[in-house]
Amino acid sequence: MSSLIGNAQQNNESKVNDLTVNQQSSLPVLAASKLSKTFNEGKNSVTVLHGLDLSVQAGEFVSIIGSSGSGKSTLLHLLGGLDLPTSGEVRVHGELLSAMNETKRGDVRNKSLGFVYQFHHLLGEFDAVENVAMPLLFRRDVHVDEARSQAIELLKKVGLGHRLDHKPGELSGGERQRVALARALVTRPSVVLADEPTGNLDRKTATDILALLGDLRRDLGMALLVVTHDESLAGAADRIMHMQDGRWLS
Numbered sequence: 171m172s173s174l175i176g177n178a179q180q181n182n183e184s185k186v187n188d189l190t191v192n193q194q195s196s197l198p199v200l201a202a203s204k205l206s207k208t209f210n211e212g213k214n215s216v217t218v219l220h221g222l223d224l225s226v227q228a229g230e231f232v233s234i235i236g237s238s239g240s241g242k243s244t245l246l247h248l249l250g251g252l253d254l255p256t257s258g259e260v261r262v263h264g265e266l267l268s269a270m271n272e273t274k275r276g277d278v279r280n281k282s283l284g285f286v287y288q289f290h291h292l293l294g295e296f297d298a299v300e301n302v303a304m305p306l307l308f309r310r311d312v313h314v315d316e317a318r319s320q321a322i323e324l325l326k327k328v329g330l331g332h333r334l335d336h337k338p339g340e341l342s343g344g345e346r347q348r349v350a351l352a353r354a355l356v357t358r359p360s361v362v363l364a365d366e367p368t369g370n371l372d373r374k375t376a377t378d379i380l381a382l383l384g385d386l387r388r389d390l391g392m393a394l395l396v397v398t399h400d401e402s403l404a405g406a407a408d409r410i411m412h413m414q415d416g417r418w419l420s
């Protein structure tokens with residue numbers, strides 16, 4: 171197995187060891203408590219999430235399914251620190267996101283969380299290696315050569331070793347999503363948050379991408395939280411949570 175994966179496993183092992191020492195081995199990597207979100211627009215306010223609890227353990231694969239408009243993306247934004255809740259809290263490795271300033275929150279996002287979206291959000295003027303290396307280059311402590319070599323290693327792992335210097339416009343939809351997966355994983359996050367990662371792909375490509383995501387999760391030892399409205403895609407998870415109108419269905 172690659173050194174990249176070895177490092178990720180080592181990191182995870184040392185985290186586990188730390189937790190054992192602290193006797194907190196059940197501490198979730200990601201936890202939400204009584205999470206609510208209300209959007210105010212002029213005189214109108216709409217409450218989209220109603221006091222949600224959620225806990226994701228290290229290495230766990232959780233799917234959230236729900237119909238359009240049920241609040242899945244809003245929840246993912248809050249869990250990823252991209253937006254703040256109206257009330258309630260989100261903790262990453264036990265650390266409260268809302269207590270952090272924007273710089274620290276950005277740091278947690280970069281180091282502990284990976285993001286995959288329905289639309290890949292790759293930068294068109296950069297090739298696959300540059301796109302994947304980018305999250306590492308935001309860190310001042312990673313040299314550009316090291317970032318490139320880690321990007322190449324991950325691109326090979328997602329089956330794109332022959333497309334390293336291709337720009338997004340020169341790749342198929344499935345290949346672009348593979349690049350996006352590699353980019354989300356290059357920082358070796360402990361949790362990947364994926365919002366309809368296969369929503370823009372045909373069924374065969376979607377199934378391949380989901381299988382790849384599952385394999386990468388096992389290899390890299392990360393937790394995976396996938397939001398989808400596709401029950402058959404959600405079925406691969408350890409646990410499926412159903413959302414309706416901003417509440418969990420029991």
Ligand SMILES: Nc1ncnc2c1ncn2[C@@H]1O[C@H](COP(=O)(O)OP(=O)(O)OP(=O)(O)O)[C@@H](O)[C@H]1O
Pocket residue numbers: 209210211216218236237238239240241242243244245399
């Ligand atoms: N910034 C906002 N301002 C006002 N309302 C919003 C905002 N963002 C989301 N909403 C509303 O919140 C509700 C939930 O939206 P959200 O995108 O979280 O749903 P979803 O379950 O992800 O839907 P889909 O499956 O269609 O992507 C929707 O009714 C939406 O209109």
